[in-house]
Structure formats: C-alpha cells, structure tokens
Amino acid sequence: MAHKLVIVESPAKARTIGGYLGKGYVVESSIGHIRDLPTSAADTPAKIKDQPWGRLAVDVDHGFEPYYVVPRDKKAHISKLKKLLKEADELYLATDEDREGEAIAWHLLDELKPKDIPVKRMVFHEITKAAIQAAAENPRELDMDLVEAQEARRILDRLYGYEVSPVLWKKVMSGLSAGRVQSVATRLVVDREKERMAFRVASYWDLEATFDAGGAYEPRMFPARLHSVDEVRVARGSDFGTDAQLTKQDRLHLTRADAEALATGLVDTTYDVRSVESKPYTRKPYAPFRTTTLQQEASRKLGMGASVTMSVAQRLYENGFITYMRTDSTTLSDAAVGAARSQVRELYGEEYLPEQPRVYASTVKNAQEAHEAIRPAGDTFRTPAETGLTGEQFRLYELIWMRTVASQMKDAKGSSVTIRLGGRAADGRDAVFTASGRTITFHGFLKAYVEGTDAGASRDDAETRLPALTEGEPVTAASVSPEGHETKPPARYTEATLIKELEDRKIGRPSTYASIIGTILNRGYVYKKGTALVPAWLAFSVTRLLVEHFPRQIDYEFTALMEDVLDDIAGGRRDRNTELAEFYFGSGDITGLKTLVDELGEIDARELATFPIGEAGDGVNLRVGRYGPYLEGTDEGPYAGKRANVPDDLPPDELTSAKARELFANPAGEEIQLGEHPETGLAVVAKNGRYGPYVTELLPEDAPKSAKPRTGSLFASMSLDTVTLEDAVTLLSLPRVVGTDPESGEEITAQNGRYGPYLKKGSDSRSLDAEEKLLTITLEEALAIYAQPKQRGRAAAAAPLKELGDDPVSGQPVVVKSGRFGEYVTDGEYNATLRQGDSVESITIERAAELLAERRAKGPAKKSAKKGAKKTAKKAAKKTAKKTTKKTAKK
Known part of the structure; x- marks a missing residue:
C-alpha cells in the first residue's frame, strides 16, 4: 500500500513524529549522516586511490569535487530506505533546518535517487503535533546555497586536517590531529596559560573600615574602603600590569608599612560625609537562550559540560519539550510570546507584566539559522512540574523555561548609592573612604530568573544596604585596619568562558563548540582541573609549530574571516570554488595551504619540543617526549646531564624554578x-x-x-x-598478618596495592578506606568487614575512598572508589573514571557530577560476547551442521 515516506535524523524523533502524522505516513530515521568523505584507506574508492588527491578524497584540480562514500555500517540501512521508497508515493526530507540538516537531506536525495514521485523538504523548529502537521502541509524546496556552504565547510576542514595533521605526526608525535577551529581553540587555551606563566604577583595594601552612623540609622554599621589620600587615588589590583608594575602613574601604591602608619594616624580621627551620590538602578531581562548562552548557563548553574548540555537538549527536543537547540536566534514567535506572558500573569501577577511584549534582536553577526530562540515547545508552556521529567532533563528544561518566562517580564528597579567619608590623620593627611550599596525596590524579572556569574562577579540580585546619610553629617569609625592584597593571574578558561571567547571573536559556529571542546579534551591537548581548562605541554609544541609555519591558518582574525566567507557562500554572495582555491592554492600575495606544506623546509623537532623553565640562569628545559614531558638540564647549567619526569597533572604555570629543583632532587629512578x-x-x-x-x-x-x-x-x-x-x-613490614578467621581457619592479611589498601582472605579481598588502617586494624574489625555481604561484580565490594554527597541528577550518594583501571566516581548506577588533573584529594561533588553527567549521556555500556565464547559457539554450530549433513546424506 502506497504511503508518504518521511525521513528524519534520529530514531527517537521518528517515533515522536510518526505518532503525530498518523496513518498514510511512514516515518524512518537516517540515523545521522548517511554518507561522508572516506575516513580510511579501506573506505576510499579504488578509482581514486591512485590519484594525487586520492588521500584527500577531494579532486582539488577539478572544482574541488568531493568523493562521498556510504560507510559500511550504513549500507544495510540505505537498502532499507530504498525499499521503503519503492512503496512510497511521496518523499519528505524532514532533517533539521540548518546547514547540517540541509546537507543530510541533499545526501539522502542524491543517494536514494527517487523516481517519478514528488520530493518535498519538510522543516519545523519544534516537535509538537501542530508544528509537525503544519510542516507537512507547507513543505519547501531544498536550499542548495545552504548545501554548498556546508559542503565548502566540510571540504575546507578536510584540506586543513589532512594536510596539516601529517606534519604534526612527523615533527611532534604520531596520532595527533589539526583542525581549522580546534587548533585555534587550543591556541587560546595555550596563550592564556602563557599569560599566567609570564604573570608576576604585585602586593598592595589599603585600609578597610567599619563606620558607625549612629542609632538613628538602619543599618547602623557599614563597611568602607580607602579611596584616596590627599586626593591621590589608592592603587587597586586593576592598576597593575602582569609584570607587577603600575600601569597608571597617578596612583598611590601603599606598602604594608604605609598602610599600618596611616591606620595608626587615623585612630582618633572624626569623619564627615563628603558626598552622597544616588543613581537609579535598572536591569533589563536577559534574552531567551540561543545555543551558546544555553551552554554557558548550563555550565555555570548545572555543572554540565557543553557536550552533555547539547545531548540532554537533543533529547528534550526530540521528545517535544523544547524547540530546536542549535540556533543563533533570540526571537520568539507571537505564540511563544503569548504563552510566556500568560505564565507571567498567572504565576507572578499583572504588576510583573510589561504593557508591550519584549522583542530581542540577534546580536550574532550573520545569524544563519532560521529558528526561534530555545524555548519550551508549543503554544502554551508546561511548567517543569507538569512535564513529568526527571534528573538532568528536568533541570535543563527548568532552566530554559525560567529564562523564557523571565524574558517577558518587567525590568528590575532600584537605586545604587556611593558615599564618601573623609577625615584627617594625625600627620595632617586627608583620607577619603568610599562605601557602595545597591537596593532593589522592584525585582521584576529577577523574581523568576537570575543569570549565573563567573568567578568573582556579583549576581544581578545582590543587595548591599547603606544608611540614608546626608552630606556634612559626622560619623565615627568603629575600626580601621590595614589589609594586604595580591594581584591574580588571568583566570583559566572554563568551558563556559572558552565558548564565550570563541563567540566574541566570531570563531566557529555555535553548533560546533561542544564538539570542538570535546575534541581538544579527547586528543589530550587540554585537560580539566576542576572546571578550568589546562593545556598539556603537548599543546604548547603543536601550537608553536602551527604559529611558526602556518601563521595565517591559525590566526584568530583569519579564522573568523573564514566564517564570513562561508556565510557569504550560504547566502549566494560568493563562489565556493573560488574561495576554496584561494585557501588551498593561494592567490596574489596570499600563500595557499598546499604551498606551505610542500615547501615546509627543515623543522627542528627537538627545538619545537623544548621550552625554557624558570629564570634565564636556571639552565632547565622542559622537553615534550614520546612518553610525556620531562625536565632536562642544559650543558652550562647546574643540572647538566640530569633528567626528571614531570607529573602529567602539573599545570604548566606551576612548573616554577622551585618546582624544577624539587623534581630534580627526587627524579624517577634516583635513590x-x-x-x-x-x-x-x-x-x-x-x-x-x-x-x-x-x-x-x-x-x-x-x-x-x-x-x-x-x-x-x-x-x-x-x-x-x-x-x-x-x-x-x-x-x-607489609603485608601484615591480622589474624586467622576462626570459622574457616584462613589467614587474613592487610596489604597495600596499586589501587589502595585492602584485606585478603584466601581469594576474597575487601578494600579499606584508609592506608593507616593497614597498621592498626584488628582481627575483630577485619571479621566485621568480612561479615558484610559481598556484592556481585569485580569492584562492587570496594570500600569508598571518599564520600562526596548526593548527585544532583540521580539523587544518589556519590563516592570515589578504586578499581582495576584506577580511581572512579560512582552513584551506584554509573561509573566515571577520574581524568587527568583529577585526584581523590581534590575532587568535589560538582566535578564528580560533571563526570557522571558525561558518562550518563553516552548511555549504558554495550555488552559484547567474549571472543572465546563466540569462537566456541561458532565451532559448535559448524560441528552440528556438519554432523547433520553427514547423517542426512547417509540416510
């Protein structure tokens, strides 16, 4: 029986949409991309293998023609789609409405080759019954400009990766990869670490005071800080450069002695209010979420990495809870605005609803996606409690729902006040203190949602009340004390701040940031310490090679410019082949990538991998070796001929002269x-x-x-x-005999193993929670441990090394355990191995929750049959078949 065949990307989406379209439609999934450029020699077509460009699978000499292949694991599925197509009278290509989705639709059309039936492009930005039915009734044509832009991006990335990566294999280390955006993201993290390494701490002092306004005021006591002395501003941390020198010469740099002397001189001083400045405070609502702002907020508020955020958002979208999650747009449809305003009125009251709906213009240059902002799906919004969601899906939906509703609320109103108080010290110097406060008189949208902040920033709803003093009033100081401060190095990037930096620099696309961060983490260029992204020394070597030999390709501005070029191709304003030819072959005074690779010349691999450590006279170099980083003394230095391994989890900025001396004092192998x-x-x-x-x-x-x-x-x-x-x-003296089990007669010993301390009785081992117990545990205590039932599973009975608290998603207690492959965190259902930079001592519940969320997003572990069992079964089946055949023939 004829039907309309609808093809989407994922099985989950197919199930949901199939239920909305009903009879007459067959909804099937493509299971992602159905074809791509070959990724191995085995996948490369024989007809192009002998071509000079065969390795690239892009005919660079004839219009950059790509050669696509269907992966072996997709061929059976393509056959299934073709069979369904034979019985169909219409084909709907219902992949996502972005460049990637448009390209998948084109690949399906080109591979399936439908004949004599209409082909329609079906697009929607939310998976609700009304939206799906409307999309089926209003299809459009395939947008070939979008397809060309996506193909240009894919070819560009292939040329970059396949030409530059082999250079890294030869000169840095095998197995490395380079990427047009991934390498630039790595450079950002490396450059920030270099800033931290070059940073020098500056010490500065000031005075902190508590003033008493008198019993008539509320609050009576309030804090203030020294602002100026004899009308010269006192230096703050922002007034110092990374070299610990003042960047502004009209600042007073107080030392400890200066601050203590001034504080002593102000002991008996009376103060008067020099000025009171009050300003109205207004804070407008935040725009609804787009891809990058959702990733940043989920990182700050929920502790979710970018990849986990997008994975959870994908599930919410496919199951009809939110609109499409890959978007640059901050606009809302009229129906969505009406739904948000309705909930504001219902949940917060008419006084929180502005007279006119709020409209948000996109702040992203060349915003490409034809979608709304990320919001709850439907013409009416379900509150989080009405969804029935749990765990991380509930938390992310709640975040999106709150942000959307808050975007249609009134401004927050209040006032900010600055008070200046002055008095003369015993030596005649005039000291002025300042106190700043903020009060919010109407919370407006802050009643529904307050945006998260990065380290050191204050929240938008933070209030500091000050007494309502007037100019000329006398006040007394309850205390005046000198306070010392030190400047801090630039903060390392987190996933949230790196995404913001990439977007601010217009590098890459928002929809790719999660995969970019995932790639540089998985490749070992970057690792996490808490939430901070720390570059490995390997990343220093890779970045140095690229900066020295491929300066244009790793330049921040050039990478951003390429996004403009791709946007122009998508808009039909530039020709794909012309732009690819300039990138690869060059033109005029622009040197192309191919020329750079072909004429690379000699590269000193040893120099690339060598970095001076400490001061110039220390005579210490760090070398990036095949098995990791290590220190090596120079021929002229005090450590000539000496080597010392560097711990993998030691951040580069912590490898100081003192740390180098410590490592040389106790190198691996030295006794x-x-x-x-x-x-x-x-x-x-x-x-x-x-x-x-x-x-x-x-x-x-x-x-x-x-x-x-x-x-x-x-x-x-x-x-x-x-x-x-x-x-x-x-x-x-270990292992130590603890005693003998009176029932079994077996000896119980306390031992220290690679994965921690444990008890052993015959073949039964039980972990101990502290190494010191190896020396103190009694037979009675050991028997009590063995009296507990041992759970099934290799590591199930291991005692926790550390208890962290409850997981915010599962609600189960999270502990750190030691297993066969090292330490890991578990909530009883999922296990996540600690990464480079994590340790049992330093790991927090927030970091553990992030690791578990990443593991949870991958789904349950696949169970595969053991080779031996598989082989035995195959052999037995063969033997049975042979025996049966023989018996039949005889009969």
Whole structure:
C-alpha cells in the first residue's frame, strides 16, 4: 500500500513524529549522516586511490569535487530506505533546518535517487503535533546555497586536517590531529596559560573600615574602603600590569608599612560625609537562550559540560519539550510570546507584566539559522512540574523555561548609592573612604530568573544596604585596619568562558563548540582541573609549530574571516570554488595551504619540543617526549646531564624554578639512602616510580636472580622529602598478618596495592578506606568487614575512598572508589573514571557530577560476547551442521 515516506535524523524523533502524522505516513530515521568523505584507506574508492588527491578524497584540480562514500555500517540501512521508497508515493526530507540538516537531506536525495514521485523538504523548529502537521502541509524546496556552504565547510576542514595533521605526526608525535577551529581553540587555551606563566604577583595594601552612623540609622554599621589620600587615588589590583608594575602613574601604591602608619594616624580621627551620590538602578531581562548562552548557563548553574548540555537538549527536543537547540536566534514567535506572558500573569501577577511584549534582536553577526530562540515547545508552556521529567532533563528544561518566562517580564528597579567619608590623620593627611550599596525596590524579572556569574562577579540580585546619610553629617569609625592584597593571574578558561571567547571573536559556529571542546579534551591537548581548562605541554609544541609555519591558518582574525566567507557562500554572495582555491592554492600575495606544506623546509623537532623553565640562569628545559614531558638540564647549567619526569597533572604555570629543583632532587629512578634495615641489614632506599614514590631494599650483588626485594608504596600522608628509615621499615613490614578467621581457619592479611589498601582472605579481598588502617586494624574489625555481604561484580565490594554527597541528577550518594583501571566516581548506577588533573584529594561533588553527567549521556555500556565464547559457539554450530549433513546424506 502506497504511503508518504518521511525521513528524519534520529530514531527517537521518528517515533515522536510518526505518532503525530498518523496513518498514510511512514516515518524512518537516517540515523545521522548517511554518507561522508572516506575516513580510511579501506573506505576510499579504488578509482581514486591512485590519484594525487586520492588521500584527500577531494579532486582539488577539478572544482574541488568531493568523493562521498556510504560507510559500511550504513549500507544495510540505505537498502532499507530504498525499499521503503519503492512503496512510497511521496518523499519528505524532514532533517533539521540548518546547514547540517540541509546537507543530510541533499545526501539522502542524491543517494536514494527517487523516481517519478514528488520530493518535498519538510522543516519545523519544534516537535509538537501542530508544528509537525503544519510542516507537512507547507513543505519547501531544498536550499542548495545552504548545501554548498556546508559542503565548502566540510571540504575546507578536510584540506586543513589532512594536510596539516601529517606534519604534526612527523615533527611532534604520531596520532595527533589539526583542525581549522580546534587548533585555534587550543591556541587560546595555550596563550592564556602563557599569560599566567609570564604573570608576576604585585602586593598592595589599603585600609578597610567599619563606620558607625549612629542609632538613628538602619543599618547602623557599614563597611568602607580607602579611596584616596590627599586626593591621590589608592592603587587597586586593576592598576597593575602582569609584570607587577603600575600601569597608571597617578596612583598611590601603599606598602604594608604605609598602610599600618596611616591606620595608626587615623585612630582618633572624626569623619564627615563628603558626598552622597544616588543613581537609579535598572536591569533589563536577559534574552531567551540561543545555543551558546544555553551552554554557558548550563555550565555555570548545572555543572554540565557543553557536550552533555547539547545531548540532554537533543533529547528534550526530540521528545517535544523544547524547540530546536542549535540556533543563533533570540526571537520568539507571537505564540511563544503569548504563552510566556500568560505564565507571567498567572504565576507572578499583572504588576510583573510589561504593557508591550519584549522583542530581542540577534546580536550574532550573520545569524544563519532560521529558528526561534530555545524555548519550551508549543503554544502554551508546561511548567517543569507538569512535564513529568526527571534528573538532568528536568533541570535543563527548568532552566530554559525560567529564562523564557523571565524574558517577558518587567525590568528590575532600584537605586545604587556611593558615599564618601573623609577625615584627617594625625600627620595632617586627608583620607577619603568610599562605601557602595545597591537596593532593589522592584525585582521584576529577577523574581523568576537570575543569570549565573563567573568567578568573582556579583549576581544581578545582590543587595548591599547603606544608611540614608546626608552630606556634612559626622560619623565615627568603629575600626580601621590595614589589609594586604595580591594581584591574580588571568583566570583559566572554563568551558563556559572558552565558548564565550570563541563567540566574541566570531570563531566557529555555535553548533560546533561542544564538539570542538570535546575534541581538544579527547586528543589530550587540554585537560580539566576542576572546571578550568589546562593545556598539556603537548599543546604548547603543536601550537608553536602551527604559529611558526602556518601563521595565517591559525590566526584568530583569519579564522573568523573564514566564517564570513562561508556565510557569504550560504547566502549566494560568493563562489565556493573560488574561495576554496584561494585557501588551498593561494592567490596574489596570499600563500595557499598546499604551498606551505610542500615547501615546509627543515623543522627542528627537538627545538619545537623544548621550552625554557624558570629564570634565564636556571639552565632547565622542559622537553615534550614520546612518553610525556620531562625536565632536562642544559650543558652550562647546574643540572647538566640530569633528567626528571614531570607529573602529567602539573599545570604548566606551576612548573616554577622551585618546582624544577624539587623534581630534580627526587627524579624517577634516583635513590635516596635511608639507612640499613635493623633486621636484615640490607640498605633501604626511597625512589620515585611510575606509580608514585616507594621504598625498597637493595639486594646484594650475589643474590640469586629469583630473589625479589621487598617494596612498599609511601602512604598519601608521606613524601620523599620527609620519609624516614623508621617509616620505611614499617612499610616494608607489609603485608601484615591480622589474624586467622576462626570459622574457616584462613589467614587474613592487610596489604597495600596499586589501587589502595585492602584485606585478603584466601581469594576474597575487601578494600579499606584508609592506608593507616593497614597498621592498626584488628582481627575483630577485619571479621566485621568480612561479615558484610559481598556484592556481585569485580569492584562492587570496594570500600569508598571518599564520600562526596548526593548527585544532583540521580539523587544518589556519590563516592570515589578504586578499581582495576584506577580511581572512579560512582552513584551506584554509573561509573566515571577520574581524568587527568583529577585526584581523590581534590575532587568535589560538582566535578564528580560533571563526570557522571558525561558518562550518563553516552548511555549504558554495550555488552559484547567474549571472543572465546563466540569462537566456541561458532565451532559448535559448524560441528552440528556438519554432523547433520553427514547423517542426512547417509540416510
């Protein structure tokens, strides 16, 4: 029976839309992209393998013609779609309404090749019954400008990645990758770390005072800070440069001695109010979410990474809860504005509703997506409680709902006040203090939603009340005390601030930021320390090569300009082939990428991987080696001929001269003599090993080859600098016999393993929660542990190393445990391994929740049959078949 075939991207979307369209429609998924440029030699068509451009799969000599292939795992699905198409009388291509979705629709059309039936492009920005039915009734044509723009972007990225990455393999390390936007994002993180490394701390002092306005005022006591002395402004942190020098010469730099002397001189001073300045305070609502602002807010407020945010938003969109989540737009439809205003009236009252609907213009240049802002789906909004959602989907929907409703509320109103108070010190100097306050008289939209802030910034609803003083009134100082301060280095990027920086610089597209950050994390260029993004030394080497040999391709302004070029191609204002030819072959005074690669010349790989550490005379270089970073003394320096490994989780800006000396003092493999063991007489030494510091005995030269020295890992509370012979003897005494189980007669021992302390009884092991218990645990305590039922699973019985609190999504307690592959966090349902830069000591519940959210977004782990079992089953089936055939033939 003939039907209308509708093809969308995901199975979840297909199920939802199929229910809305009903009979006469068959809705099927393409399961994402159905074809792409080949990613391996095995996928590359034989007819182009011998071509000079075959590796690229783009015919750069003939109009940059791409050669697409259907991946092997998609061929069966394509056959299924073709079969459904044979029975269809209409084809609807209902992929997302953006460049990516338009390209997928074109690839489907080109691969399926429908004959003698109408083909329609069906687009919608929310998955509700009304929206889907309206989209089916109002299709449009395929937009080939959008397709060309997406194809140009794909080809551009292929040329960049496939030409530059091999240079990294040869000169830095195999397995690396370069990307048009990914490399620039990495450079941003590296450049910020360089700023931190060059930063020098400046110390400065001022006075902090508490003033008493008298019993007639509320509040009576209020704080103030020294503003000026004899009309010269006192230096603040913002007045110093990264070199610790004042950038403004008309500032008074107070030292500790200056501040203490001034404070002493102001002990008996009386003060008067010099001025009171009051200004009205107005704060307008924030625009509804677009892709980047949603990612930033979810990071600040919910602790979700960009990739997790987009994954959760995708599920909300596909299940009909929100509109399309990849958008540059901040506009709302008339129906959405009406729904938001209705909820403002219902939930907050008429006084919070402005007379006219609010309209938000897009602030993004060349906003490309033809969608609304991200908002709750439908012509009427469901409150979060009405959705039935749970966990991270509930939290993200609630965030979107609150932001949308707040965008149609009145401004917040109030007043800000600055009071200046002055008095003369004993030495005649005139000191002026300032106090600033803010009161909000009408909260307006802040009643519904307050935007999150980055570290150090105050919230929009923060209030500080001051007494209603008038000019000339006397006040007294309850206290005046000197306060010391130090300037801070530029803050590292977080996912939220890196996304903001990329958008501010107009680099990349909002819909790609999550994958960009995911790529630089997965490639090992960047790792997380808490929420901060820290560059690995490997990223320094890669960035140096690109800056020195591909300066145009990694330039911030050029990368942003390329986005304008792609937007012009999408709008039909530029020719695709002309722009690709200029990028790859060059034109005029512009050198193309191909010329740069072909004429690269000699690159000193050793120099690329070498970075001076500390001061000029320290004679220490950091080298990026095949197995990680390490320190190496220069020939002229005090560490000539010496090497020391650098911990993978040590941020580059913390590798100071002092830290280098510490690492050289205890390098991996070098022994610290502790003395002779009192029982064996053998020499005992301490070392730094691959898995951390440990102590061991040195066997005599004539010891048999089968003899193994006793070793013991240092406890977390110990260090190579402080470990003593007595400590070493205690560690070498492990494993310790705790006693014998009276029921089984088996011996119970306390042992320290690679993954932490544990008890062992026969083949039954139980983890201990503290290393010190290895030395103190009694037989009674050990038996109590073994009396607890052991859960199934290899790591189920491991005692937690640390308890962190409840997971904000599952509500279950989160603990840190030690497993076969290292430490991990778990809420009982999902496990997430600690990353580089995380440690048991430093991890917080916020970081653990982020790791678990990323793991949860990947879905349940796939269970695969063991090779041995599979092989045995196959063999048995073959044997049975052979036996049956033989028996039948005989019969």
